[in-house]
Amino acid sequence: MPGIAGIVDFRADSIQMDQNIRRMAKILNHTSPSAEEIYILNHAALAAVRIENYPYHNLIAQNEQIALVFWGYLGNHEELGENLDLSPMNREGIPAGDLLLQVYSDAGANGFCDLNGRYVIALWDKKEKSLKLITDRYGFCKLYYWVSSTRILFSSEYKAIIWHKEFPKKIDEQGIADFMALGFSAEDRTFFSHVKLLSPATVATFNTDGDFSVRRYWDYSFHTDDDPVFPEQYYVDKFAEILTIATKRQIDSANQICLPLSGGLDSRTLAGILNKIDYQGKVKTVSYGNPYCYDVVYGKRIAEKIGFDHSYVPIESTYLKDFTERFVWLMEGTVNCLNAHMLLTYPFIEKNNLDIVMTGFLGDTISGSGSFLKGIEGERNDEVIIKIQYDLFADIMKENDLAVYMKQDLYENVRGKTFEAMRSQYYRCPSRSKYFRTRYFNIHERQRRYTSFNLYVFDFVAVATSPFLDRDFVDFILHVPPVLMLDRNLYKKMIIRHLPKVASAPYNKTKLPLNASWIRKGLHWRWESLNRNSLIRATIGRRYAKMNDNYLNSGVAAREGSRQFVIKHIRDNSFLSEYFKMDRVHQLLDEHMSGKKDEYGKVTALLTLSLWHKLFVENEKPTFE
CATH class of the missing domain: 3.40.50.620 (HUPs)
Incomplete structure (x- = not known):
C-alpha cells in the first residue's frame, strides 16, 4: 500500500538504519508503478511510497530541527496556503512535505490536528531525539507500530514491520476472537500481540528514554439539546x-x-x-x-x-x-x-x-443509518441497548458460537472481552444521547477497522x-x-x-424510486403480492423473481467455483486446529458445502485466518506473485 514507514533505533548504526528503512520501503512498494522517498538521519529513518498518479510530491521534508514524512489526502490544501500567507503561485506548487513543515513551524504538532482529510504524519525532532506520530481525526489512514525500550518501527502496512529478526510473532488470541465475532479486531489490536494500530485523532510520542505516550486530540461531537434547531x-x-x-x-x-x-x-x-x-x-x-x-x-x-x-x-x-x-x-x-x-x-x-x-x-452510517437502531426504540436501559447492538454487530459468531467452536481453554481467556470492548465504547461516547451512543461504536470501530x-x-x-x-x-x-x-x-x-x-x-x-408517488407505491405493493404466487413467478414475473440482494451469490462461490480451494485451506488446517475444535469446524464446513446451512461468513472468516497464517507467520511465498 502507498504510505509511510520509519524506524527510530538508538542502538543501530547508520548502515543498519539504511538497510532497514530500504527494506521497509521495498515491502511497501508492491504496487506498480510507484515511487519511493527515503531519508536517513541520526538514529532515525523515514520513507514514503506513492503511486504514480498520486496528487502530491516530495512527501518528506526537513529543516535544521525537524524531519517530516506524510501520506494521505488533504481537502484544505489551499486553505493551509492562505493561512500561511503564501502567494497563489506558491500555494499551488509547494510540495506537501514543505507545506506541512511550515504548518509545524507556525503551530507545532497541534497545527496538524485540524487538517481536513485522511492522513498520517511522522515527525523526527533532531535536537530532542523524539518521534511524533499523528493520525487524522477519524483514523482512516492506517499506521501500525511495534515499540520496545530502544526502538520503534512504524508503517502503513505491518508487513513492513514483522520481517525484523527480533520481532516476536506471538499471536493475539483476543484479536482472533474479535475477528471471528465482528469481522475485525477491536480497539488497537491486530492478530500479532506486538503490533498495534494507532488510534484516530492521536499524537503519539517516542523519546530517548523509551517512553511511548499517546494523546487524543479530538473526538466526535454530536447534536445536543443546546444546539439551535432550524426547519x-x-x-x-x-x-x-x-x-x-x-x-x-x-x-x-x-x-x-x-x-x-x-x-x-x-x-x-x-x-x-x-x-x-x-x-x-x-x-x-x-x-x-x-x-x-x-x-x-x-x-x-x-x-x-x-x-x-x-x-x-x-x-x-x-x-x-x-x-x-x-x-x-x-x-x-x-x-x-x-x-x-x-x-x-x-x-x-x-x-x-x-x-x-x-x-x-461512511455516507449512510453518519447520515442516519437505521440498521443499528433496530430493537432499541423506547428502550431506556443502557445495558439492554448494548446487548441488542452487540448481537447486531456480531454477525459472524455470537458469544455462544465462540464457545462452541473455540477450544475451551482459549475461549475462557477471551470470553466476553469483545462485548466489553463494545460496551466501553458505548460509555466512552461524548454524547449522553442513547441514539448517538448506539452509533459511536459503529463509527469509531466498525467503520474504521472494517468497512x-x-x-x-x-x-x-x-x-x-x-x-x-x-x-x-x-x-x-x-x-x-x-x-x-x-x-x-x-x-x-x-x-x-x-x-x-x-x-x-x-x-x-x-x-421503488425515492420519489415514487403513493399510487405507484400501491401498485408496487400489489405486484409484490401477486409475485408470491408460483404461477406468476414462473410466467410474467419470471425476470422480476430472479432479482435479489445477494450480489456475491455467496452460496455458489464456496460450494461450486471455489469449493476445493476453500476445503483445502480449512479442513485439517494445523493453525486453525490450535484455536478451534476441528470436529466442529469440519461439521460447519460440511453443512455449508452440502447446502444444509448457509455459513458463508464463518467459512470465509476461517479461510481468512488460514491464509493469513500461511502468508504472515509461515512466510510462505504468495502464489499470485
Whole structure:
C-alpha cells in the first residue's frame, strides 16, 4: 500500500538504519508503478511510497530541527496556503512535505490536528531525539507500530514491520476472537500481540528514554439539546450544499473518475452531484455482482438517468479461488476475504486510466443509518441497548458460537472481552444521547477497522476518496437533530429535492424510486403480492423473481467455483486446529458445502485466518506473485 514507514533505533548504526528503512520501503512498494522517498538521519529513518498518479510530491521534508514524512489526502490544501500567507503561485506548487513543515513551524504538532482529510504524519525532532506520530481525526489512514525500550518501527502496512529478526510473532488470541465475532479486531489490536494500530485523532510520542505516550486530540461531537434547531428544509438544503462543496474539493477537471454504483443512497448521491455540477472530466461508473442483483440492475439505471458511461463486472463463483490470497495479503487479514471480489475492479480501473475512485464510504452510517437502531426504540436501559447492538454487530459468531467452536481453554481467556470492548465504547461516547451512543461504536470501530476497506482496497491503484469524510460535512451531519435522521429520512429528502434525476431510479431497499408517488407505491405493493404466487413467478414475473440482494451469490462461490480451494485451506488446517475444535469446524464446513446451512461468513472468516497464517507467520511465498 502507498504510505509511510520509519524506524527510530538508538542502538543501530547508520548502515543498519539504511538497510532497514530500504527494506521497509521495498515491502511497501508492491504496487506498480510507484515511487519511493527515503531519508536517513541520526538514529532515525523515514520513507514514503506513492503511486504514480498520486496528487502530491516530495512527501518528506526537513529543516535544521525537524524531519517530516506524510501520506494521505488533504481537502484544505489551499486553505493551509492562505493561512500561511503564501502567494497563489506558491500555494499551488509547494510540495506537501514543505507545506506541512511550515504548518509545524507556525503551530507545532497541534497545527496538524485540524487538517481536513485522511492522513498520517511522522515527525523526527533532531535536537530532542523524539518521534511524533499523528493520525487524522477519524483514523482512516492506517499506521501500525511495534515499540520496545530502544526502538520503534512504524508503517502503513505491518508487513513492513514483522520481517525484523527480533520481532516476536506471538499471536493475539483476543484479536482472533474479535475477528471471528465482528469481522475485525477491536480497539488497537491486530492478530500479532506486538503490533498495534494507532488510534484516530492521536499524537503519539517516542523519546530517548523509551517512553511511548499517546494523546487524543479530538473526538466526535454530536447534536445536543443546546444546539439551535432550524426547519427541516434548512437541513435538507445544507446537506446538499456542504456535500457538493466537499465533492468539489476532492476533484478537478483533469481527473478521470471511477464511480462504483449500487442501488443504495451514497453512490447515487455522488453520481447526482457530479452530474449537477456538470463535471467536465471523464466519469466511468461500474457495478459488480450477479447480473440480477439490485446493485447491478439499479446501478445501471442510475447511470442511464444521468448519461454516464456504465460497465458491469460479474462476480464469478471462482472469485474466492482467484483473488482471496492476494486480498488477504493486501489487507493483511484485517478484513474477511468474502470481500475479495473488490479486486475485480482493478483491471477496469487500469484499462480506462482512471486516477480517482470516488466511493460513498461512511455516507449512510453518519447520515442516519437505521440498521443499528433496530430493537432499541423506547428502550431506556443502557445495558439492554448494548446487548441488542452487540448481537447486531456480531454477525459472524455470537458469544455462544465462540464457545462452541473455540477450544475451551482459549475461549475462557477471551470470553466476553469483545462485548466489553463494545460496551466501553458505548460509555466512552461524548454524547449522553442513547441514539448517538448506539452509533459511536459503529463509527469509531466498525467503520474504521472494517468497512474502510472500501477505501484501502483502491489505494493500491488510484486515489481513493469519499466526500462523506469531509470535515465540514461530518461536523454538520452529526449535529442534525436525531428525529430528522431516523431511517435516513433527511438523506432521502435531500436526494429527492436536489438530485431528482437519481431519485427517479429504484432504491434497493424498496425496489421503488425515492420519489415514487403513493399510487405507484400501491401498485408496487400489489405486484409484490401477486409475485408470491408460483404461477406468476414462473410466467410474467419470471425476470422480476430472479432479482435479489445477494450480489456475491455467496452460496455458489464456496460450494461450486471455489469449493476445493476453500476445503483445502480449512479442513485439517494445523493453525486453525490450535484455536478451534476441528470436529466442529469440519461439521460447519460440511453443512455449508452440502447446502444444509448457509455459513458463508464463518467459512470465509476461517479461510481468512488460514491464509493469513500461511502468508504472515509461515512466510510462505504468495502464489499470485
